[in-house]
Amino acid sequence: MREFIRRSYLTVSPLSQASVDDAWTHDADAVVLDLHGVPYQNKGRARPVLREQLPSLAKGGADAFVHISMAYLHADAEAAVWPGLNGILLSHPETALDVLEADAAVADMEKRHGVDTGSVEMVLLLGSAKGVWNIREVITASPRVTTVGLDDTSLLADLGILASPDLDPLASFARGRLVMEAAGVDENLHGHQGVYRLGIAYPLSAFPRPDASPDEVLQSAKIAKESVFNGALCPDPSWVGPCNRGFTPTDEQLAHHRKVQETYAAGLAIGRGAVPFGDGRFVERPFHELAKKIIALRTMCDERDAEKAAARATAGRSRPA
Amino acid sequence: MEVNRAALFMAINNPRFIEAAWSRGIDGAILDFEDAVGEPHKVDARKLPGEVYPQITKASAIIQVRINHTYWAADLEAVVWPGLSGILYPKTESAEEVRLLDAKITELERLRGMRPGSVGIQPLIESARGVINSFEIAGASPRISSFGGGGGIGVDVGRDLAVEIVTGFPRAVGEYGAEGELAARALGMVVAGGARVGQGPGGDVVSGNTAFDEAAANRKSGFYTGRLCLHPNRVDPMVRGLTPPEEEVEEAEQVLLRFEELDNRGEVEGQLNGKTVDKWEAERARKLLEWADACAKKDRDKAAAMERNLAAAKGA
Numbered sequence: 001m002r003e004f005i006r007r008s009y010l011t012v013s014p015l016s017q018a019s020v021d022d023a024w025t026h027d028a029d030a031v032v033l034d035l036h037g038v039p040y041q042n043k044g045r046a047r048p049v050l051r052e053q054l055p056s057l058a059k060g061g062a063d064a065f066v067h068i069s070m071a072y073l074h075a076d077a078e079a080a081v082w083p084g085l086n087g088i089l090l091s092h093p094e095t096a097l098d099v100l101e102a103d104a105a106v107a108d109m110e111k112r113h114g115v116d117t118g119s120v121e122m123v124l125l126l127g128s129a130k131g132v133w134n135i136r137e138v139i140t141a142s143p144r145v146t147t148v149g150l151d152d153t154s155l156l157a158d159l160g161i162l163a164s165p166d167l168d169p170l171a172s173f174a175r176g177r178l179v180m181e182a183a184g185v186d187e188n189l190h191g192h193q194g195v196y197r198l199g200i201a202y203p204l205s206a207f208p209r210p211d212a213s214p215d216e217v218l219q220s221a222k223i224a225k226e227s228v229f230n231g232a233l234c235p236d237p238s239w240v241g242p243c244n245r246g247f248t249p250t251d252e253q254l255a256h257h258r259k260v261q262e263t264y265a266a267g268l269a270i271g272r273g274a275v276p277f278g279d280g281r282f283v284e285r286p287f288h289e290l291a292k293k294i295i296a297l298r299t300m301c302d303e304r305d306a307e308k309a310a311a312r313a314t315a316g317r318s319r320p321a
Numbered sequence: 322m323e324v325n326r327a328a329l330f331m332a333i334n335n336p337r338f339i340e341a342a343w344s345r346g347i348d349g350a351i352l353d354f355e356d357a358v359g360e361p362h363k364v365d366a367r368k369l370p371g372e373v374y375p376q377i378t379k380a381s382a383i384i385q386v387r388i389n390h391t392y393w394a395a396d397l398e399a400v401v402w403p404g405l406s407g408i409l410y411p412k413t414e415s416a417e418e419v420r421l422l423d424a425k426i427t428e429l430e431r432l433r434g435m436r437p438g439s440v441g442i443q444p445l446i447e448s449a450r451g452v453i454n455s456f457e458i459a460g461a462s463p464r465i466s467s468f469g470g471g472g473g474i475g476v477d478v479g480r481d482l483a484v485e486i487v488t489g490f491p492r493a494v495g496e497y498g499a500e501g502e503l504a505a506r507a508l509g510m511v512v513a514g515g516a517r518v519g520q521g522p523g524g525d526v527v528s529g530n531t532a533f534d535e536a537a538a539n540r541k542s543g544f545y546t547g548r549l550c551l552h553p554n555r556v557d558p559m560v561r562g563l564t565p566p567e568e569e570v571e572e573a574e575q576v577l578l579r580f581e582e583l584d585n586r587g588e589v590e591g592q593l594n595g596k597t598v599d600k601w602e603a604e605r606a607r608k609l610l611e612w613a614d615a616c617a618k619k620d621r622d623k624a625a626a627m628e629r630n631l632a633a634a635k636g637a
Contacts, residue, residue, distance in 0.1 A: 136453070179482075181453055183449035184448070226485070228482045228483075228484050268359055271359050273359050284356040286356065286479075290483065293480070294485070297483060
């Protein structure tokens with residue numbers, strides 16, 4: 001069972017060495033070297049630097065990722081899969097065969113470059129109608145797949161939609177489909193229940209403005225969490241804090257769910273399965289189970305934050321003056 | 322046509338609720354063996370159907386039982402007896418599970434001399450995996466006559482997805498409701514649930530205030546199915562809300578007459594009191610009248626039962 005907390009994936013360009021050097025200081029759960037976002041004519045310059053950049057990403061306790069393209073799969077994988085890499089983001093697989101090909105390419109590079117076999121995970125970004133349509137076979141094609149999300153911008157272009165920020169054109173099918181298919185993946189298939197969901201709420205999902213206000217990012221992350229997403233790509237360091245907070249159960253939620261648990265336990269003790277909870281409401285087993293999950297999620301978030309704080313403190317001390 | 326506008330939900334082992342059920346004006350009862358019955362009480366609960374069923378049927382009400390997903394075989398042995406109308410099967414995730422359930426019910430119907438196929442199955446979809454397998458689940462047994470639950474967005478899906486069901490619970494759940502309704506309509510089934518009835522805003526299950534409006538909205542959208550009531554306060558408003566009022570029945574009769582005239586003249590469309598009448602409107606009117614008839618019959622049966630039960634209570 002592979003469980004993790006990854007609320008913020010800070011993306012930086014491998015061609016901006018200053019951003020890369022600085023990335024570990026922003027408290028992101030993951031840092032992503034965005035090779036996919038590098039224009040074609042510059043990719044040749046970006047690929048050779050990835051290997052050197054990987055070790056610094058994790059100094060603040062973040063997981064290290066490289067975002068690669070299906071279109072340049074083999075060239076990108078060869079440049080990305082080196083020790084220190086936790087996983088790749090892959091844009092945009094469309095079929096199970098695509099994912100199998102990526103799995104094989106990554107496996108090959110693990111063997112050549114001395115990376116633990118099977119250790120590199122895959123986060124899939126779907127950017128075409130075909131990919132969304134085939135989502136079930138795509139996300140179950142390899143045990144490396146831990147997370148899936150939509151690349152709204154690419155998907156809207158593929159669909160030929162000129163989107164207005166007022167109305168989410170992907171809401172009724174693509175996002176719902178993604179959440180249900182991903183959450184419904186059999187736990188026996190990959191050793192963990194479901195596939196995590198990556199995405200922030202619309203319109204930031206389609207128009208990810210780096211200068212969005214922290215409050216806008218926070219609200220969008222909260223809506224995404226309520227829509228069953230687990231974390232989001234952050235195009236700017238200012239997004240990291242709001243995403244970390246937005247995807248973490250709040251203190252109020254924690255207090256509420258602790259009260260649910262206490263109420264339910266007290267009811268059980270006198271043989272009741274449905275226990276009054278005030279205002280005409282009741283709690284029963286599913287409420288109790290949800291409370292357990294939310295409390296556990298908060299605990300994992302707190303542990304992750306402590307882990308990163310400790311890593312940053314250590315890295316800070318060893319920093320040359 | 323089965324009329325079950327308001328089904329009162331009760332733990333099978335709560336005698337206080339069961340004994341009063343006949344006086345509540347219910348169309349049906351859902352006797353729970355699942356979450357409302359504590360784990361240590363489940364074995365004893367299985368001994369109860371013999372004494373509980375007559376207390377429900379004497380009110381001319383339909384009996385459905387919510388069994389445990391985990392203990393389905395033991396529960397079926399205990400509950401499939403004459404008087405039972407259907408099984409609610411919680412946390413259904415695959416067609417295979419439904420086929421197993423169907424086979425066991427068939428065996429018990431044969432052993433216990435019950436009409437073949439008389440016990441229905443209502444799969445309850447309460448997890449992401451259930452949602453994505455909706456179509457094959459809905460088609461897995463001829464005992465399933467209604468499916469879906471746009472209104473059934475319950476805490477169980479939240480439990481599965483580890484999110485709170487908050488007001489306006491957004492997008493993903495639209496997909497959840499839509500998937501079930503689509504499967505039901507594609508298979509020609511009744512869409513279970515319809516608009517959300519049976520639970521007020523903020524999870525309030527006691528107040529009857531909103532129940533009437535919700536039920537009426539359901540009926541006006543063409544959903545002639547009720548939902549469970551977690552509290553007796555909601556029974557009467559839901560029964561009234563789902564029953565077509567006299568003026569709507571009269572209007573439907575006029576629509577049918579008007580359409581007949583048009584049809585005889587070879588026309589496809591006309592007007593009645595400023596509204597368009599065509600074959601779709603006629604079909605809607607026909608369904609409404611059929612539903613109104615069925616409701617009226619149910620209400621007569623219930624009234625007769627109530628009279629008998631009141632007399633018996635006085636005599637006792």
